[in-house]
Amino acid sequence: MTIKVTKPAPPSDDKRWKLVDVTMRRNGYYGHALIETLHSVQDAFGYLDDVAMQYVAQSLGLPLSRVYGVATFYHLFTLKPMGKHTCVVCTGTACYIKGAGQLLDAIYDRFGVRVGETTPDKQLSVMGARCLGACGLAPAAVLDGAWLANQRPEQLVKRIEEVINDEH
Numbered sequence: 001m002t003i004k005v006t007k008p009a010p011p012s013d014d015k016r017w018k019l020v021d022v023t024m025r026r027n028g029y030y031g032h033a034l035i036e037t038l039h040s041v042q043d044a045f046g047y048l049d050d051v052a053m054q055y056v057a058q059s060l061g062l063p064l065s066r067v068y069g070v071a072t073f074y075h076l077f078t079l080k081p082m083g084k085h086t087c088v089v090c091t092g093t094a095c096y097i098k099g100a101g102q103l104l105d106a107i108y109d110r111f112g113v114r115v116g117e118t119t120p121d122k123q124l125s126v127m128g129a130r131c132l133g134a135c136g137l138a139p140a141a142v143l144d145g146a147w148l149a150n151q152r153p154e155q156l157v158k159r160i161e162e163v164i165n166d167e168h
């Protein structure tokens with residue numbers, strides 16, 4: 001007899017969840033895929049937050065405590081960044097060739113932060129991702145969950161400034 005397990009729906013329609021789903025499916029949704037799955041969340045989103053950890057726990061049929069345990073034990077995992085706004089810049093091959101390095105340089109020149117860092121005023125955290133699964137949009141970034149395609153350095157910096165200033 002086959003037991004049919006219903007998998008939870010992804011937390012949002014953000015296409016990065018597809019990358020996470022592919023990893024879990026490839027591993028048959030077995031619990032031993034936990035570390036690989038958390039890596040794929042981090043590669044796609046730049047960090048792990050509560051929503052992602054709950055989704056992974058439900059999908060793999062693991063207790064949430066186990067997922068948190070692994071995520072906090074290994075220092076290669078980054079929990080939700082401290083900044084009010086998060087900009088994930090894709091540094092996968094396609095994006096890199098199309099200028100991801102210049103995007104990161106421009107962010108550094110304007111805000112003084114590199115990948116993995118948060119501005120002293122806690123307004124902006126910058127994260128890197130290996131491939132966001134949308135190479136046709138290269139170079140791509142995701143700012144507070146919104147996709148930004150074919151970015152030029154000055155365009156991305158301006159968009160980040162707008163998001164930060166919107167709140168003031």
Ligand code: FES
Nearest residue numbers: 090092095132134
């Ligand atoms: S390399 Fe950036 S989306 Fe694939």
